[in-house]
Amino acid sequence: MDFVHTLIQSSPFIALFITLSLGYLVGKITIGRFVLGGVAGTLLMGVLIGQFGVHIDPGVKSIFFALFIYAVGFQGGPQFFSALNFRTINILMSAVVMTVSGLLCVLAAAWFFDLDRGTAAGLAAGGLTQSAIIGTAGDAISKLAGVTEEAKHIMQTNVAVGYAVTYIFGSLGPILMVTWIIPTMMKWDIRGEAIKLAEKMSGGKPELNPGEFNAISQLESRAFQVTNSCSVYGKTIAQVNEKLVDVAIEVIERDGKEIELEKFTAINEGDVIVVTGRRKA
Template identity: 60%
Template structure:
């Protein structure tokens, strides 16, 4: 033990990485279906390791929190700004009402029970499960001009409040969306999800849990053209029009592969490769006749390509509408296989409305994909390298915004570097979605900045709070826990019934997804997805989650500014 103490005090970074490693291991342990999560696990382990009296430069904490919060803003920017329109106004209002109710609950609890600024912010961070509040509130406390001892005490209280309230803050939304609200509304989540999927798909069947479609949705078949084939003498474009969702990909004639154009004519003796949706290949069979094995030497190159949607003309239009209005010359040979929004898979159904910033996955030949790419957006692999010019500018703007101080009803407010970098990240994420030549920050890079930045930040918070945290937990633990229960449950109940009866969000899946998203509750969303058995909750969740992430993060400095009670050092 003495050796461990000496190592950690001599090289504090050993303590930091040990905290992260053990914290994430603890966070993966399951109790039933509940896991604590890596961030909460890191904070708790950090408090324990902090008992060794490890000191880590606070500047490291600030840098990594700024990186984390910028990445959060960058990833949520496209969806956040696209949510600010009339089509999504109800979901936007639903998220804001839930976030604002959470703020009122925290302020009410602080007033009734005499909580200091730090403890109130920790109550918000844990009860509303928004880890970013730890940083934005701690940042705001650091700018109050308090004595170093008092400032450290209140920043410790932020971590204590989070640690005490987080477990039920994470568990409460799971209970609400997967059991309590469906119970009182008499909803069968799986049945409602199947019904919604059928509506979105125009009646297409939905699979039960554990089932999967064994047939690939896209396939290639080779046909021999004979004298009896209806396709003999037809141009490839004419054949594509008849096939609709399948197309001629290659013609093999006299030992050679022809260079295809729309006017290339199919002749008797040709071997023709048709690529398309399985359902359309039956039509191809009736046109061509006998299916054969691929001839030696036939090379048919296909590509899976991810394209970010930036086209204003396609923004807000449904998949079915786009398909029906695009002529065959434009869409032949290109097949949409997946849609992602904010990293989440959406159901690829006819009535799914696409948004700018969506990640569309296509299959087709490189030539066909090149033809449609310019009409849709830009290829993701074109952004494989981080644009450090715009990344540096974005961080600079965020830090400058954090230095601005203003007053609301006479209350001094500063959003701090965390809030500033969040707003800057939102702006640059949106800029990237509409102007793909600027501000590249690949998904893998932004994920790393987000996850590692938060892990380092929370680990340092826990280690720094260690010596004082146990005393604060003993003093406020039980009271804080029950206050956290109230802060967790009340906003969900108020937000749900307001959304259902006032905003008329009455589809069960959409209503429950708005609860999970408005609480920025990833575990609850995972539980809802499991109950639904399909991806129908994703669309509503992404809108409300993006909005809630912004407002909940900004509550940190607002709470510190409104509450005037300081802790006793």
């Protein structure tokens, strides 16, 4: 054990790669239908291996934090802005409510249990299953004024500890609440309500047996030829689809040939557009 302790302290990169390999191995462990995942598994192993007192150079921390922020922004940025339209306003409002309520719960828990800033940030990251909070919180803690380096190190360590402890509950908790605890408390029959909803959406038709599907759905397509007096003339596909509800442009035919649809494809005079949507839309 002393040899391992000395080796890890003298070679931090060995600890890094051991954490990654063991973390992904632990993340593949399946308990029923629940899988911990590589991120949570790596953090758990990082907390354990970190007890050996591994010291990481601040420059390495800054580089990896910058890469982390870039990766999060590169993945989430386009998805966020592409979702900003009238059809997703309810989803966006739900996300805002969930974020604010989660923050208030974390602040209340930190005040009630007298948690330090690092533990509170880890609680938010794990409870809300938002790994991005870890890097942001660690960077913010390192810039705190009037706090000793030792206190900063303890708080940064507590961020990972709080995340690792609460991540499993943050992932599994909502599933148990929605599928078991709340229906049991409210005496709801989830399966029965799902069947009723399916019958309502299928126009009162009986429930399908396993493996069966409706060959004819409640969708319909119609073709329109664009003139210079049409409201869609000169607009792009993205602009038109943004104002449509349960309807979308599927095909555009120009000069007798189908053209490739892109967000910024403009609709010209003489184009034949095929619109698909629900019959009641």
